[in-house]
Amino acid sequence: AQSVTQLDSQVPVFEEAPVELRCNYSSSVSVYLFWYVQYPNQGLQLLLKYLSGSTLVESINGFEAEFNKSQTSFHLRKPSVHISDTAEYFCAVSDNQAGTALIFGKGTTLSVSS
Amino acid sequence: DTGVSQDPRHKITKRGQNVTFRCDPISEHNRLYWYRQTLGQGPEFLTYFQNEAQLEKSRLLSDRFSAERPKGSFSTLEIQRTEQGDSAMYLCASSPRGLQSSPLHFGNGTRLTVT
Numbered sequence: 189a190q191s192v193t194q195l196d197s198q199v200p201v202f203e204e205a206p207v208e209l210r211c212n213y214s215s216s217v218s219v220y221l222f223w224y225v226q227y228p229n230q231g232l233q234l235l236l237k238y239l240s241g242s243t244l245v246e247s248i249n250g251f252e253a254e255f256n257k258s259q260t261s262f263h264l265r266k267p268s269v270h271i272s273d274t275a276e277y278f279c280a281v282s283d284n285q286a287g288t289a290l291i292f293g294k295g296t297t298l299s300v301s302s
Numbered sequence: 303d304t305g306v307s308q309d310p311r312h313k314i315t316k317r318g319q320n321v322t323f324r325c326d327p328i329s330e331h332n333r334l335y336w337y338r339q340t341l342g343q344g345p346e347f348l349t350y351f352q353n354e355a356q357l358e359k360s361r362l363l364s365d366r367f368s369a370e371r372p373k374g375s376f377s378t379l380e381i382q383r384t385e386q387g388d389s390a391m392y393l394c395a396s397s398p399r400g401l402q403s404s405p406l407h408f409g410n411g412t413r414l415t416v417t
Contacts, residue, residue, distance in 0.1 A: 231393075231409055231411070290347065291347065293344050
């Protein structure tokens with residue numbers, strides 16, 4: 189069975205600072221990895237995903253995540269955050285053989301202030 | 303694409319009562335998922351449908367919980383004899399294909415409070 193650990197429950201940062209949200213997973217099989225974001229008063233939406241191929245994946249709003257198989261990690265990074273990035277971020281894993289249910293971490297609240 | 307719709311948005315019920323939630327997925331999405339989210343936790347998988355077939359159920363889904371998707375379109379999640387521990391946000395998501403080729407589209411959820 190898969191599991192996901194998000195090491196930080198809250199990350200406060202100032203605008204234009206870099207940020208890293210950490211995610212580690214455990215699985216006995218190959219996985220798909222995802223980051224979902226939930227903005228205040230909105231539903232969850234996909235930010236980016238790793239399925240195969242290049243280990244560095246990017247989103248359209250400047251976030252990137254790198255799949256590191258040896259460290260079983262999929263950390264999310266952004267070199268310069270905006271106030272509008274304030275949201276809750278969830279890392280998720282799926283068994284790529286069954287490919288059905290996503291297993292989510294507990295989430296990290298990113299708070300960006302000016 | 304009108305998004306995944308869930309009804310009601312909020313439900314307050316007394317312990318021991320039955321409740322039913324409805325989810326309308328995005329049209330033509332054949333996969334539908336139910337998740338539960340409590341405060342400070344990520345969404346927990348409950349069950350999954352492909353068309354009308356319920357293909358996977360979590361251990362979290364006790365015998366008081368039942369989900370249906372009778373015509374492969376909307377789905378209902380019923381909780382019988384509610385308990386205070388059932389208080390949570392119940393999320394529905396849909397996708398047109400498997401996770402490797404399409405993301406989950408989530409609704410805004412139904413918040414259940416059991417008093």
